[in-house]
Amino acid sequence: MKRPLVSVVIPTYNAATFIKKCLTSVVQQNYKNFEIIVVDDCSNDNTKELIKKLNIKNLKFFKTKQNSGGPAKPRNLGIYKSKGMYIAFLDQDDHWEKNKLKICIESIKNKYDFCYHQLKNNNKIITKHKIDISKNPFKMLLKFGPIPTTSGIVCKKRIIQKVNGFSESKNLIAGEDYDCWLKIAKAGGKFFFIKQPLGTYGKNPKRLTNPIRGFKIIKEIKKKYYKNEKDMPFWMHKSLLKTICHTKGFHNSVIYALKNVKNIVISYASLLKKT
Numbered sequence: 717m718k719r720p721l722v723s724v725v726i727p728t729y730n731a732a733t734f735i736k737k738c739l740t741s742v743v744q745q746n747y748k749n750f751e752i753i754v755v756d757d758c759s760n761d762n763t764k765e766l767i768k769k770l771n772i773k774n775l776k777f778f779k780t781k782q783n784s785g786g787p788a789k790p791r792n793l794g795i796y797k798s799k800g801m802y803i804a805f806l807d808q809d810d811h812w813e814k815n816k817l818k819i820c821i822e823s824i825k826n827k828y829d830f831c832y833h834q835l836k837n838n839n840k841i842i843t844k845h846k847i848d849i850s851k852n853p854f855k856m857l858l859k860f861g862p863i864p865t866t867s868g869i870v871c872k873k874r875i876i877q878k879v880n881g882f883s884e885s886k887n888l889i890a891g892e893d894y895d896c897w898l899k900i901a902k903a904g905g906k907f908f909f910i911k912q913p914l915g916t917y918g919k920n921p922k923r924l925t926n927p928i929r930g931f932k933i934i935k936e937i938k939k940k941y942y943k944n945e946k947d948m949p950f951w952m953h954k955s956l957l958k959t960i961c962h963t964k965g966f967h968n969s970v971i972y973a974l975k976n977v978k979n980i981v982i983s984y985a986s987l988l989k990k991t
Contacts, residue, residue, distance in 0.1 A: 741806075
């Protein structure tokens with residue numbers, strides 16, 4: 717019986733430094749029925765030429781009409797162009813272990829819509845990736861924040877289409893993945909956690925996350941998923957404190973903490989409770 721096709725969607729922007737290692741990790745998979753869809757967001761380096769030199773026969777290259785400033789539009793275009801039953805996301809500066817796709821498809825194929833695995837950074841498993849959110853994914857995602865990282869995700873194409881893919885809002889750049897997982901969980905998607913590091917998170921110094929962007933993401937997520945300040949989880953208060961400190965100074969972060977001390981204490985107590 718032929719294995720189902722997996723579409724590996726890789727958004728790129730000025731990826732010349734990383735793209736060979738990234739793509740090689742896909743080509744070397746021991747699960748062979750996949751297509752690679754690279755969607756370039758108007759790079760101004762030699763990303764396209766380097767990809768062409770690699771001569772990967774099951775790779776399709778597309779380009780956005782203009783730079784979108786984030787990975788949402790390229791990912792959505794990649795999903796639209798894909799032909800697979802499953803979508804596996806991979807960022808340009810990350811790479812996978814050889815058995816990643818095989819383990820993920822075996823785990824998800826019967827009764828799950830979405831699986832995620834741990835990733836390593838500096839040869840250590842990323843701490844937040846040790847949390848299993850699969851029993852109650854929507855509640856757990858709200859409680860613990862953005863746990864699954866995009867390069868650790870494989871999901872059924874139909875479930876991501878059901879929630880209209882990634883938001884292309886400018887306020888969610890670098891947070892569109894977390895928002896997407898929340899939408900999938902809210903729509904009833906069944907999650908599966910693979911307690912195994914099947915990839916490595918890259919060391920790109922030009923990652924999109926920064927304090928100002930972080931503030932916009934939190935504000936947008938808060939507006940979409942939380943009714944008021946009292947509902948905000950501890951991770952969000954913590955992120956806001958850090959962001960305010962970076963953008964407006966330590967004094968303003970102290971003012972925020974004092975104004976919200978009751979809600980912060982309640983949210984921390986909630987974090988300590990078993991879900």
